[in-house]
Amino acid sequence: xxxxxxxxxxxxxxxxxxxxxxxxxxxxxxxxxxxxxxxxxxxxxxxxxxxxxxxxxxxxxxxxxxxxxxxxxxxxxxxxxxxxxxxxxxxxxxxxxxxxxxxxxxxxxxxxxxxxxxxxxxxxxxxxxxxxxxxxxxxxxxxxxxxxxxxxxxxxx
Amino acid sequence: xxxxxxxxxxxxxxxxxxxxxxxxxxxxxxxxxxxxxxxxxxxxxxxxxxxxxxxxxxxxxxxxxxxxxxxxxxxxxxxxxxxxxxxxxxxxxxxxxxxxxxxxxxxxxxxxxxxxxxxxxxxxxxxxxxxxxxxxxxxxxxxxxxxxxxxxxxxxxxxxxxxxxxxxxxxxxxxxxxxxxxxxxxxxxxxxxxxxxxxxxxxxxxxxxxxxxxxxxxxxxxxxxxxxxxxxxxxxxxxxxxxxxxxxxxxxxxxxxxxxxxxxxxxxxxxxxxxxxxxxxxxxxxxxxxxxxxxxxxxxxxxxxxxxxxxxxxxxxxxxxxxxxxxxxxxxxxxxxxxxxxxxxxxxxxxxxxxxxxxxxxxxxxxxxxxxxxxxxxxxxxxxxxxxxxxxxxxxxxxxxxxxxxxxxxxxxxxxxxxxxxxxxxxxxxxxxxxxxxxxxxxxxxxxxxxxxxxxxxxxxxxxxxxxxxxxxxxxxxxxxxxxxxxxxxxxxxxxxxxxxxxxxxxxxxxxxxxxxxxxxxxxxxxxxxxxxxxxxxxxxxxxxxxxxxxxxxxxxxxxxxxxxxxxxxxxxxxxxxxxxxxxxxxxxxxxxxxxxxxxxxxxxxxxxxxxxxxxxxxxxxxxxxxxxxxxxxxxxxxxxxxxxxxxxxxxxxxxxxxxxxxxxxxxxxxxxxxxxxxxxxxxxxxxxxxxxxxxxxxxxxx
Numbered sequence: 087x088x089x090x091x092x093x094x095x096x097x098x099x100x101x102x103x104x105x106x107x108x109x110x111x112x113x114x115x116x117x118x119x120x121x122x123x124x125x126x127x128x129x130x131x132x133x134x135x136x137x138x139x140x141x142x143x144x145x146x147x148x149x150x151x152x153x154x155x156x157x158x159x160x161x162x163x164x165x166x167x168x169x170x171x172x173x174x175x176x177x178x179x180x181x182x183x184x185x186x187x188x189x190x191x192x193x194x195x196x197x198x199x200x201x202x203x204x205x206x207x208x209x210x211x212x213x214x215x216x217x218x219x220x221x222x223x224x225x226x227x228x229x230x231x232x233x234x235x236x237x238x239x240x241x242x243x
Numbered sequence: 244x245x246x247x248x249x250x251x252x253x254x255x256x257x258x259x260x261x262x263x264x265x266x267x268x269x270x271x272x273x274x275x276x277x278x279x280x281x282x283x284x285x286x287x288x289x290x291x292x293x294x295x296x297x298x299x300x301x302x303x304x305x306x307x308x309x310x311x312x313x314x315x316x317x318x319x320x321x322x323x324x325x326x327x328x329x330x331x332x333x334x335x336x337x338x339x340x341x342x343x344x345x346x347x348x349x350x351x352x353x354x355x356x357x358x359x360x361x362x363x364x365x366x367x368x369x370x371x372x373x374x375x376x377x378x379x380x381x382x383x384x385x386x387x388x389x390x391x392x393x394x395x396x397x398x399x400x401x402x403x404x405x406x407x408x409x410x411x412x413x414x415x416x417x418x419x420x421x422x423x424x425x426x427x428x429x430x431x432x433x434x435x436x437x438x439x440x441x442x443x444x445x446x447x448x449x450x451x452x453x454x455x456x457x458x459x460x461x462x463x464x465x466x467x468x469x470x471x472x473x474x475x476x477x478x479x480x481x482x483x484x485x486x487x488x489x490x491x492x493x494x495x496x497x498x499x500x501x502x503x504x505x506x507x508x509x510x511x512x513x514x515x516x517x518x519x520x521x522x523x524x525x526x527x528x529x530x531x532x533x534x535x536x537x538x539x540x541x542x543x544x545x546x547x548x549x550x551x552x553x554x555x556x557x558x559x560x561x562x563x564x565x566x567x568x569x570x571x572x573x574x575x576x577x578x579x580x581x582x583x584x585x586x587x588x589x590x591x592x593x594x595x596x597x598x599x600x601x602x603x604x605x606x607x608x609x610x611x612x613x614x615x616x617x618x619x620x621x622x623x624x625x626x627x628x629x630x631x632x633x634x635x636x637x638x639x640x641x642x643x644x645x646x647x648x649x650x651x652x653x654x655x656x657x658x659x660x661x662x663x664x665x666x667x668x669x670x671x672x673x674x675x676x677x678x679x680x681x682x683x684x685x686x687x688x689x690x691x692x693x694x695x696x697x698x699x700x701x702x703x704x705x706x707x708x709x710x711x712x713x714x715x716x717x718x719x720x721x722x723x724x725x726x727x728x729x730x731x732x733x734x735x736x737x738x739x740x741x742x743x744x745x746x747x748x749x750x751x752x753x754x755x756x757x758x759x760x761x762x763x764x765x766x767x768x769x770x771x772x773x774x775x776x777x778x779x780x781x782x783x784x785x786x787x788x789x790x791x792x793x794x795x796x797x798x799x800x801x802x803x804x805x806x807x808x809x810x811x812x813x814x815x816x817x818x819x820x821x822x823x824x825x826x827x828x829x830x831x832x833x834x835x836x837x838x839x840x841x842x843x844x845x846x847x848x849x850x851x852x853x854x855x856x857x858x859x860x861x862x863x864x865x866x867x868x869x870x871x872x873x874x875x876x877x878x879x880x881x882x883x884x885x886x887x888x889x890x891x892x893x894x895x896x897x898x899x900x901x902x903x904x905x906x907x908x909x910x911x912x913x914x915x916x917x918x919x920x921x922x923x924x925x926x927x928x929x930x931x932x933x934x935x936x937x938x939x940x941x942x943x944x945x946x
Contacts, residue, residue: 104473112428112472117420118413122543123624127879130543158413170411177403177845180853181278182410183417183544183591211887215879217543218278218592219856221890223849 089150091116092160102148106140107131109147110157118158118186122215129214132187133157139194158186161193169193172227180218188214188224196231204232246388247328249273253311254383256339259332260289262376266360268295270302273313274325275563276406278592279909280846281321283404287843288326291397292333293372295360305565305587315564315666317595317729318697319812319907322842326905330394335385343375391840392902400843406589418561418588419547423617426549427456428472430479431605431620432465435629436491436873437676437726441465443487452478459612462682466609468618479623496871497722501534501636502934504659509718514701518655518714525653527642529749533741533933535917536866538634538730539882544591545627546602549619550610555582558610560603561590567668568600572607575678575685583607594857596728598622598631600667604675628876630676633867634730635661635723637700639741649753651764656704656715656742661723663699663733665690674728692719693733697809703735703914706742707807708764724869731857732910735808739914740862740921743804744933747922757803757922758783767807769837772898773816774805776835780896781818798823799830802922804915813838813911815851819891819919823927826939829859829891829920834912836895839903847908851895854912860885862917866936 088097091114100109105124110116110133119142122130126141133142134156135149161167166174169192179185188211195202195210202210207228216224253259261269270289276282282302290297303310313325341362345352350364357363360372409416434441441463449458449467454474459466465482469475497507550558556578562568565585573580585603593599606620622630637660644653665688667674672688679687693699700717730736750760758778765771777783783801792799800823805816814837822828832855838847864883868875876882917935924942925931932945 101473108471108473111420115422117415117422120417120419120544121621122545123879125624125878128543163412166412173411174403174408177407177849179278179407179410180280180849181543181589181592182407183542185410186413189411208888214887215543215884216887217541217594217857217884219853219860220849221856221885221887222852222893224887225890 087147087151089152090154092156098147100147102146104147105143106133106145106147106150106155107142110142116157116159120183120186127215128184129187129191130184132190134190134194137194137198139191158189167193169196169227169231172230176223176226176230178220178223178227180220184214184216192227192231202232204228207232246331247324249311249313249324249328250331250384256332256336256379256382256384258311259329260336262373265373266299268293268300270300270329271310272302272325272329273305273311274321275304275316275587276589277316277563279321279850280404280843281316281325282406284322284842284846285326285329287400288330289333290399292330292394293337293360294357294399297399299360306584307565307569308584312566314566317563319808319910322905322907326842330391331388332384334389334394336379338385339379339382340372340375343378344370347375391904396901402845416589417544418549418559418590419544419621421549421559421588426617426619427468427470427613428475429466429468429606429609429618429620430475430623431626432467432479432482432486433626433630433676434488434491437630437679439463439488439491441486442489444482445485448485449478449482452481457613459609461608462680462684464608464677464680466605468609468613472621491872496724498661498720498724499869499871501536501638504638504720505532505640507659508721509659510721511716511718514695514698514704514715514717515713522653522655522712522714525644528645529752530640530642531745531748531933532638532640533744534638535636535737535740535935537636537725537727537869538861538865539628539867539876540594540597540631540634540730541882541884542591542593542597542627545622545624546598547590547619547621548603548606549617550603550606551617552610552614555584556607556610557584557586558603558607559586559588560599561588561593562599562603563593563596564666564668567666568603571667571673571675571678572604575604575673575681576607576611594731595634596632596664596666598627601630601676604677608677608681624879625877628878628882629874632665632726632728635663635727637734637737639737641741641745643745643749645749645752649755649760649763651708651710651749653712654706654710654714657718658700658704658734658738659718659720660700660734660737661720661727662690662692663727663729664693665726665728692717696811698734700734702733702738702809703806704738705810707767707770707805707810708761709766710764724871725874732808732913735806735910735914736858736861736917739804739806740917740935743806743915743918744921744931747802747925748931761805769814770805770807773814773835773837776896776898777803777816777818777833780835780894781833783818796824798927800923800925800927802919802924802926804918804922806914808911812906813908815911815915817855817912817915817919819916819923821920821923821927823924823942827863827924827937827942828889829863831892832916833894834896835898836908836911837898837900838906838908840901840905841897841899842905844897847897848895850908851912852893854909855893855916856885856890858913858916859891859920861913862920862935863937
């Protein structure tokens with residue numbers, strides 16, 4: 087099976103029904119996406135497939151053949167992505183286990199949805215769970231990224 | 244400042260702070276980084292004393308082979324114990340460095356100053372800490388005990404936690420992400436009730452599955468080791484299908500429903516002096532029953548562990564108590580403790596005793612069965628929900644006599660509960676699941692309740708108020724349907740919910756505003772300050788008897804609550820505003836906090852915000868339903884939590900008292916938040932909900 091991960095062509099011999107998450111973490115060494123539930127309820131494993139956020143824990147690897155997969159490691163690493171920068175500025179994590187999934191969800195919203203309303207972005211986060219209670223800080227991240235000029239213009243100072 | 248006991252056990256400066264790497268200060272802490280930012284707080288304390296910038300300070304967490312044993316990372320004690328120990332070590336280290344510099348440069352100490360790890364003399368000579376480090380290799384922590392008031396807060400206050408940078412960049416941070424070149428993947432398979440016995444498993448049918456390397460069956464314990472992770476997952480699913488377990492015979496539902504705890508068989512004990520018979524026979528002016536359900540820790544990342552059995556056994560775990568875990572592993576595997584090493588590596592937030600230790604025991608058992616290779620055990624979401632120890636359900640009965648002058652004269656608190664701690668390593672027996680399942684099975688520990696003043700069942704059961712006659716009794720229930728152990732704040736969450744709801748009921752009886760009523764019973768000046776401060780920041784109008792407001796179908800209300808965690812920790816006063824219609828929505832929370840000296844303002848703020856949201860989730864949503872033969876929670880669909888879209892606005896006010904010793908903030912907000920929500924619901928709807936969680940069904944039942 088061939089697909090593109092973070093702009094690099096990869097091949098895998100994993101069984102077709104193997105969850106994408108295991109291929110990314112164990113075969114390709116990309117461990118930012120986390121195992122949280124295996125059932126698509128918590129969002130910790132979120133990656134982008136052709137720009138769309140997907141739960142890689144239940145996304146069979148055969149379905150990404152020919153697709154472009156982006157993980158957190160595929161975001162620019164020297165100049166951080168505005169979403170990553172906002173998480174640092176707001177110190178919007180406690181244990182940080184849910185953070186990767188949240189970042190990938192917001193990256194996708196910022197890059198693909200024209201002018202999303204803040205309320206729309208907040209509802210999109212209901213596909214993610216956080217147990218440390220960093221909710222209010224994550225909402226501050228959203229305000230930073232989406233409140234002023236929606237549709238990808240950030241209000242980073 | 245009193246020297247912590249940990250200093251006596253680890254008297255050398257090098258036990259705590261290592262200057263052997265040029266330009267770096269390495270702190271060895273016995274306290275684990277569990278998402279609470281403790282390593283950031285400890286760096287700040289040491290950085291300020293040594294005057295070293297924080298990017299030159301690294302913190303190593305607990306490791307049974309290295310660094311100090313500081314017991315558990317629990318009870319909001321990490322700054323109080325670990326921070327105090329390190330402040331004390333750093334002050335003594337700096338004094339030794341200055342003495343050594345004085346000798347080396349032939350300049351009196353009084354003419355030396357330091358900046359960024361370099362000591363300068365008034366005549367222009369310089370020497371760095373690291374050039375002097377060799378001279379201190381045998382130096383012990385001295386006798387000088389500064390008070391916190393003597394220590395300047397300094398310029399080295401951290402702004403950003405380094406762990407957050409690492410996580411956001413995708414750098415390796417979690418135990419879950421560690422890899423060894425020849426590492427194998429394992430899963431364990433358990434029956435729903437841990438007491439069920441294995442009747443039959445066709446091991447050969449599993450061994451032939453793709454990638455399977457070893458199937459371990461030991462007593463009732465089953466584990467499978469495979470080359471690839473998905474192969475281990477598939478083999479475990481197959482085992483689940485074919486293994487035959489003896490049905491677990493549970494005769495009744497004892498201990499399942501917290502609303503029925505009162506009068507159930509229990510071991511009872513007075514926490515205060517025992518009253519004379521007359522007190523119990525008085526005619527109380529008000530009596531009420533409250534309850535909280537079993538609550539899961541429900542970490543976002545299920546437990547994980549890696550173990551290698553070679554000459555020795557080495558285990559990587561996100562346990563909050565590596566020494567207790569080592570003790571139990573050594574006991575179960577009949578090894579000497581010196582041959583077992585447990586190293587802490589961060590996991591997802593645990594909020595107490597979750598599956599971490601059990602998973603580490605699983606990895607140890609499997610590593611011994613398949614030696615010389617790192618074995619990684621990953622629990623599934625279902626493993627975690629079914630088998631982690633839950634925070635215990637509780638029932639509280641309160642009785643009081645309210646005098647005609649609006650003063651409470653007499654108070655009786657009875658609390659029924661299961662255990663609030665069953666961590667591993669107790670002398671009376673074993674606690675971990677694998678230890679109960681393998682042959683020969685060892686007796687199961689029956690640890691006593693945490694004694695007062697901290698308390699487990701009775702934590703925060705003694706009210707903060709000045710009441711002439713207060714009597715408190717705890718009842719440890721005889722039968723528990725599931726294993727229970729420490730969940731953030733232990734019994735304080737249930738006790739404060741009850742006390743602070745009851746205070747509101749009494750205030751209403753007296754016809755006095757809730758805050759005014761509390762202030763009339765409050766001599767503690769710091770408690771008064773947080774209460775008055777929260778009143779100010781929330782624009783609470785004390786004269787307004789009816790604060791509720793109805794707009795169409797939506798009723799709004801506000802409520803207040805107060806506590807000092809454990810009676811000795813941080814003070815937190817909370818005001819909540821709710822909107823009640825078909826459902827209860829928490830809109831706004833104001834909190835005023837006094838933790839004494841503030842080591843890291845943003846750290847305190849983050850812990851209080853997190854505590855408020857966690858408590859809002861517990862109070863409005865969470866309950867782990869159980870029945871006689873075990874938990875009914877298999878996945879997130881059975882266990883709703885507070886979603887992002889229901890996040891309240893939160894305003895936290897910190898009253899800095901830098902002249903007082905610092906205490907932790909991690910468990911201060913949970914109790915008061917629960918009662919403030921219930922009081923706000925009562926204010927909005929006139930309905931008193933006394934059984935948690937505060938769902939719309941529960942509101943309807945209470946109407």
